[in-house]
Amino acid sequence: MPLAKLKKEEITPEQISDLLYEYFSPVMKGFYEMQSSFFSTRYKIHKSIETSSIILTYVRQIHLAIVRKRERKLDHEVSLKNFISNLKLIESPRHKIVSIVNSTGIPKETVRRKIKKLIDLEYLSIDKNKEYYWNLTEKRESHFLKIANSDIYVIAKFVSDLAKYLNINLDKKAVEDEIKSEFSFYFYHYLTCQLKWLHMWQTKIKDIDLLFISMQALIPTLGYEEKSKNIKALGIDNIYKIVGKDHENKSLSHDSTINASSISEITGISRATCIRKIEKLVKLGLLIRDQKTKRYAVNNITAGRTKNIITKENVVFTISTFSEYLSIIINAMIRKKI
Numbered sequence: 001m002p003l004a005k006l007k008k009e010e011i012t013p014e015q016i017s018d019l020l021y022e023y024f025s026p027v028m029k030g031f032y033e034m035q036s037s038f039f040s041t042r043y044k045i046h047k048s049i050e051t052s053s054i055i056l057t058y059v060r061q062i063h064l065a066i067v068r069k070r071e072r073k074l075d076h077e078v079s080l081k082n083f084i085s086n087l088k089l090i091e092s093p094r095h096k097i098v099s100i101v102n103s104t105g106i107p108k109e110t111v112r113r114k115i116k117k118l119i120d121l122e123y124l125s126i127d128k129n130k131e132y133y134w135n136l137t138e139k140r141e142s143h144f145l146k147i148a149n150s151d152i153y154v155i156a157k158f159v160s161d162l163a164k165y166l167n168i169n170l171d172k173k174a175v176e177d178e179i180k181s182e183f184s185f186y187f188y189h190y191l192t193c194q195l196k197w198l199h200m201w202q203t204k205i206k207d208i209d210l211l212f213i214s215m216q217a218l219i220p221t222l223g224y225e226e227k228s229k230n231i232k233a234l235g236i237d238n239i240y241k242i243v244g245k246d247h248e249n250k251s252l253s254h255d256s257t258i259n260a261s262s263i264s265e266i267t268g269i270s271r272a273t274c275i276r277k278i279e280k281l282v283k284l285g286l287l288i289r290d291q292k293t294k295r296y297a298v299n300n301i302t303a304g305r306t307k308n309i310i311t312k313e314n315v316v317f318t319i320s321t322f323s324e325y326l327s328i329i330i331n332a333m334i335r336k337k338i
Contacts, residue, residue: 010331011166016323019165024315027165029222030158031322032215036266037154038194039212041147044268049208051114053104053198055123056191058134061093063188080148080183084141094131103195105202148187152179155190159329170333178332186329193325200317205284209269213277214286214298216263221256221298257295 020027042052066086069076078086100111115132118124125135136144156175163170179186201211260278264271278296281287288299 013323013327020319034158057103060191063184065090066184078184080180092133105199257297
């Protein structure tokens with residue numbers, strides 16, 4: 001319904017979930033593009049999504065500590081502009097290795113090894129109790145803010161595009177401004193979703209970089225099926241039906257596939273590493289390779305669907321994880337426009 005008629009009715013997470021199922025191809029293509037951007041900015045810094053997950057655990061708790069300043073002062077500013085100042089007002093949350101393991105699902109020895117490297121690089125510090133905390137050095141402040149602005153831009157674009165399917169007109173710049181004004185509030189919830197999602201995939205496939213690569217094959221698949229068949233939007237069930245049939249008929253289009261060089265360029269993963277990990281994904285059954293073009297696509301052949309990134313189980317978890325967060329932003333925007 002038009003925004004003017006919404007009055008004070010709010011969009012529920014269930015409505016968001018239903019929308020994502022119904023318009024799966026265009027909306028979830030945008031979601032995976034958002035996720036790809038989120039991972040790409042971090043991979044290019046740490047050369048590992050697992051390392052980035054460890055950092056995210058600390059940053060999430062930083063945002064929570066900042067938001068809790070409102071327990072004593074209701075109008076405490078939690079904006080992006082005030083973030084660096086807020087860091088100086090709080091004691092940086094501490095974590096032992098076991099809490100990072102529990103939060104990320106990464107094996108203990110891997111966490112220990114990566115934390116040691118992060119200390120050497122001055123991303124983390126250790127206190128007298130052998131607890132670790134995030135250390136945003138002065139020279140990295142501008143880089144952190146640049147990444148935050150990049151994240152906000154892609155989140156705002158996705159939210160603005162999603163809102164159109166609810167017949168709500170949300171200006172992308174207005175969404176950006178809203179997130180920036182309540183930065184720590186929105187990013188505490190955003191990173192909570194990301195960590196929950198990453199933990200699920202860490203448990204399933206162990207090497208989270210494989211998920212990052214798989215997304216690059218999924219994005220053109222979702223876009224191609226909708227465009228090539230002149231369908232306004234494919235729901236999740238039709239995606240399985242149509243894409244699976246195409247793959248079984250070996251009619252892989254250039255537009256629905258991607259090559260190793262493109263994946264390397266988008267992700268920041270070296271081409272040699274990409275090729276090695278892509279071959280692992282093919283062996284695992286998540287990707288298939290076109291023997292003529294040497295390009296790759298998501299495996300939607302019926303017999304291999306249990307290994308697919310968009311199995312029903314994985315999709316339900318993904319949508320339920322992010323729907324509440326998306327409803328929080330959209331409802332905030334609705335309230336401001338009424």
